[in-house]
Amino acid sequence: MTALNAKALDANFDVEDVLSRIRLPDKIRMLTGLGWWHTEPVPDVGIPSVRMSDGPNGVRGTRFFNSVPSSCFPSSTGLASSFDDELAYQVGKALADECRAKGCHILLGPTTNTQRSPLGGRGFESFSEDPHLNGTIAAAYINGVQSQGVAATIKHFVCNDQEYERFSSDSVVSERALREIYLKPFQIAIKKADPWALMTAYNRLNGTHCSENFDLLQNILRKEWGYEGLIMSDWTGVYSTVESIKAGLDLEMPGPAYMRGKAVERALIGQKLFPSDIDDRVRKILEILKRAYASAIPFNGPEEGVDTPQLRALLRKAAADATVLLKNDNSVLPIVGSPKKIAVIGPNAKQAFTSGGGSARLLSSYTVSPLEGITAAAQEIGSTVDYAIGATSHVLLPLLDGLIQQNSGEPGALVEFWNESPSASFLSTYANLQEPLPACAWSTPTLGSWCFLADGVDDTEVNEICWIRYSTTFVPDESGDWEIGLNITGSGNLFFDGNMVIDLSTNPEQGEGFFGLGTVDVHATVKGLEAGKAYPLEIRLSNAEFIGRGAPFTCRGGIRAGAAKYVDEEEGISNAVKLAKESDVAILVIGLNHDWESEGFDRKDMKLPGLMNRLVSEVLEANPDTIVVHQSGTPTEMPWVDKAKTLLQAFYGGNELGNGLADVLFGRVNPSGKLSLTFPKRLQDSPSHPSFGQKGEGYGQVLYNEGIFVGYRSFDIKDLKPMFSFGHGLSYTTFEYSDLQVSQPTAEGSFSVSCTVKNVGKRDGAEVVQVYVSDVAFSLPRPVKELKGYAKVWLKAGEGKAVKVELDRDALSFYDNRAEGWVAEAGEFIVYAAASSDDLRLSTKVNLPETFTWRGL
Structure with a gap:
């Protein structure tokens, strides 16, 4: 890479002055990246290369091949299931620390797309089906990253919800659904965190590619929302020269140029572009460069890893807090006493599946598999552990690594x-x-x-x-x-x-x-x-x-x-059943992995692979108290779920997956996670089922037929019971809710909700109070209820605390095409304090005296 010369800039440089001194050919070069991970330098003006790196759950650095090992945090669906803004903030800070160690100025995360279908290949990368939870956790993550001077890149803007034909598919979405469901998490994150960079999506939106969509990038993002950060493309996600530049796409990634370079020169000659258009794009690149200088992260610096006791503790906490207890009918969990023999069974036990596949994967600095974590915890209480795979789950054989x-x-x-x-x-x-x-x-x-x-x-x-x-x-x-x-x-x-x-x-x-x-x-x-x-x-x-x-x-x-x-199918299951029968405790670890959930392709169905369902059924028949651990980034069908008395959702837990899981199993951590996604009983119940992936209507078109009724909103409006509801998650203790209070909304629609939560069980633990709002009378169809706030509270056994959640005009509003903006209609609203979307503990009413409308953030 070109070294800096004597004219190197500093953090106080004047953007307009530097812009005026860059020659036009160099400005054109700056519109495209230098290779995969850098911006183009201009040594004559003292401009160095800014470095970026993939996230969202780790920092790979500048290399896919022989990369410097990195910390891998839980997948985004797991992190959001913590319902813990502070944890997301701390994860963001830790990721920024790793960026600094790798000389990286821009982290390419978080992914903030609304999960439309369980089959989406990158579903594990985004936080939630709910726009409020999605945007709020994203904002906390972004604030953590940027608190350390590293730019976060919110992506993929917008409706990048499937991998099938992802470069060409056309997401056909109504204006209302676009605003309320798909743009909303971006809007929340920009309002609460102001990410310094944004990445456009590969797909078309209502006929136009997002990277050249003037209405999306200029009218909504720049003008309506007032966004001032850098806008870059996804990698090879630019399909035009003039259109993308006019729409406001500042940076084509990666380099060398495919749609810029000489094509820009030709467009200038033909006066389809003008020097002022180029200046507008380069100005944003200089502004991110100024932030890079302010961070004091060296340019073209060496790449190093980070490994401290504090980081390992955070990785372990994140893995445990991303775990959701779905069932515990006979109180088998936590494992107490000193069981003599513990059986660990299943294909997801011996390997540490830290992440989904694609650009989110990285070389972890270390990993702890579920088998390793459980074995270490068992040794501490004098128990022995035996392992049997039972049945395989891979599409691709496990890597040779370690052998x-x-x-x-x-x-x-x-x-x-x-x-x-x-x-x-x-x-x-x-x-x-x-x-x-x-x-x-x-x-x-x-x-x-x-x-x-x-x-x-x-x-x-x-x-x-x-x-x-x-x-x-x-x-x-x-x-x-x-x-x-x-x-x-x-x-x-x-x-x-x-x-x-x-x-x-x-x-x-x-x-x-x-x-x-x-x-x-x-x-x-x-x-x-x-x-x-x-x-x-x-x-x-x-x-x-x-x-x-x-x-x-x-x-x-x-x-x-x-x-x-090689595992003979019959012998593998037979061995697993025998081990489960003769053990005091049986733990069955099953699910998906990065072969099944990955960038580049969608799942074909919601089924568990191979003979997994048969393995679960036969092990449960042999030992009805078997603890089933289900690991995935998004939902699967579980035909045996009624037979399972104890069930945990582990997601992809990052480096410390095994220890975090063991902490929950053995009661060192009282689980407090709540599902960030609805788990349907079957794929046909998913709102997007008629039109997703290869079911697009016509060539390349995907009709978002479900409109605003995504996730739990659809299950509510259809009165359809899912397998596990959005926001569901159990604890080893019990919580009681009381004394729900709501303040009178201000003229701007702000009000507060409070209630008292008491831990009436025998274990310390945390509860997530979820606040849902329902409109009683409305001029356009609205969901039965919508999540509008939440708060996580830690309570000792027997302790009670008042919990307060502040809400604003978002809690009462819907998007109205007729008004070309957001409308909060006068009248009555019901406010719920809930333990999940179908466990509504308390309710009260609030009245909005006058209708008002608004636009922007």
């Missing part, structure tokens, strides 16, 4: 690069692997077996088209037959212990991996492996064919290799 080592004995593999084919038959047979190869152009060790080579490679040594060897030794931890899996970006083969076992060089079929750029995943079985024995494993590939396909960014290919011990 591979280099020739030196160090963990990982060696990756070598050549700029031309090292031999005539480099990819073909194992015999050729024994032949010496010429010295490679560049090599590097790597810890893992997921290598997305879009970055992290020395550009001065390795050409864009290259040949790659990944070599390691595989050391299985169990004897038996093993399955090996591979998908790549490029063309290549996998060799195991002297034999080519996977062929992806002969017309490989395209798959969904590596953001849709990879091949399908191919499996092979290797028989009779011995635990602890080292087996040579080598992958050879070339990216020449991939480059020829015209990828939208520079990438030298990708490798994803996995392995798992």
Whole structure:
């Protein structure tokens, strides 16, 4: 990267002065990023590159490949289920600290899209189906990030609710639903936190791509809401030159330019654009640069990790607080005393599924699996733990990570690069692997077996088209037959212990991996492996064919290799049932993982994978008191739910998933989470079911037929009972509500709600008081009730406290197209203090004497 010269700016530079000194060609360059993670520098004026990094639940840094390890916090659906603004703020601060360590000025999070369907591939990345909870938790997160001088980037603006045809799909939404459901969380977060950056969505909105939607970016965001931050595109999410610049899209990401650069020059010549249009966009980039200077984060600084006892404690607290107790019929939880034998069963137990897939995934600095966390807690009370997988849940085999080592004995593999084919038959047979190869152009060790080579490679040594060897030794931890899996970006083969076992060089079929750029995943079985024995494993590939396909960014290919011990389906379930029967406590950990929930594709249904439902049913039959832990980012069907007496929703818990879960199971933490999403009994009950994903009406169109009735609003209006309601979550203690009071609304519609909450159980714990508002008489259809506020209160056993929630005009208003703004109609409203959306504890009435309308924030 270009070094700063003697004219480097400082935090006090004058934006207009600097703007006037930048030459027009340099201004045009600044409209597009420098590579994946930086803005373009202008050394002649002293402008350095600003660095950004993916979130939202961690800070990857500037590399997918060989990135500096990072802390992974719980997925957003889990964080929102804490209903804890302070926790979200502390998570934001911790993420900013990691940004500072990685020299990052802009964090690409939080994701604040309203979850429209349980099937959305990135559903786990957003906070909630409810716009108030979504926007409020987002605001707390943003305030935490920006309190440390790091810019937060709220995304994806707007209606980026599905992955199917995500670059072209057209979200056809009524103005009212757009305002009340999909724009509202952004509006709340901008009002309460003022994020310094915003990212546009890939999709179209009512016919026009969001990155060039003048009404969305200029009329609503800039003029109506008064937003003054930087507006950037999602990666490769710009589809026009003139239109996107005129609409107010400041920065095209990533670089090099696809829709800007020379195209901007041509548009200026044709006077479709003018220098003032370019200045308007560059001005915003300079303003974010000024904030970067004020942060004192070095430009082009080194990347380091953060690992402190305080950070680990926060990760653990976040994992526990993101856990929701859904059922505890026989008070099996918490586990007390000293049970002699504890069974841990299930495919989600041995692996730590810290996050969903796609750009949210990162290399965690460390992980604690549920099995590890439970085992550590059991040892402290003198219990033994036995494990059985029962049934598998993966789409792709688990990564080789932890089971591979280099020739030196160090963990990982060696990756070598050549700029031309090292031999005539480099990819073909194992015999050729024994032949010496010429010295490679560049090599590097790597810890893992997921290598997305879009970055992290020395550009001065390795050409864009290259040949790659990944070599390691595989050391299985169990004897038996093993399955090996591979998908790549490029063309290549996998060799195991002297034999080519996977062929992806002969017309490989395209798959969904590596953001849709990879091949399908191919499996092979290797028989009779011995635990602890080292087996040579080598992958050879070339990216020449991939480059020829015209990828939208520079990438030298990708490798994803996995392995798992073969499990006979009948034997696996039989072993699990036997273990559950003979154990004092059985804990069954099931669910989804990043193979099923990921950027790039949507789920096809709400079902648990493979034989998971059968495993649960048979284990519950063998041991009715089995504790079922369900891990996912969004809902699944649970046909066995009535048989399960004890059920926890764990979400994706980040680094400390296992310890956080164990803290809840063994009663160190009294669970206080409440579901941020409605869990339907079946997919057909989901409001968006008739029109989601591939069910779009006509080419590329997705009709938001449910209008404003999203999530619990739909279940209420249809009087349809879900499996678990929005806001539902139990505790190991019991809370009573009393003395609901509501103040008279002011002329601007502000009022307060208060009640007393008492812990009448025997354990200390926290309760979330949810305030819902219902309009009694209205001129347009309205939901039965809407969440408009909440408060989390910690109470010792026997303690009572007054809880107060302040509400404003949002609590009484709806969007009226006729008035082209928000309307609060005079009349009576019912206010509820609730433990969930279907557990309304107290109610009272409030009267608004006069109708009023409003626009803006």
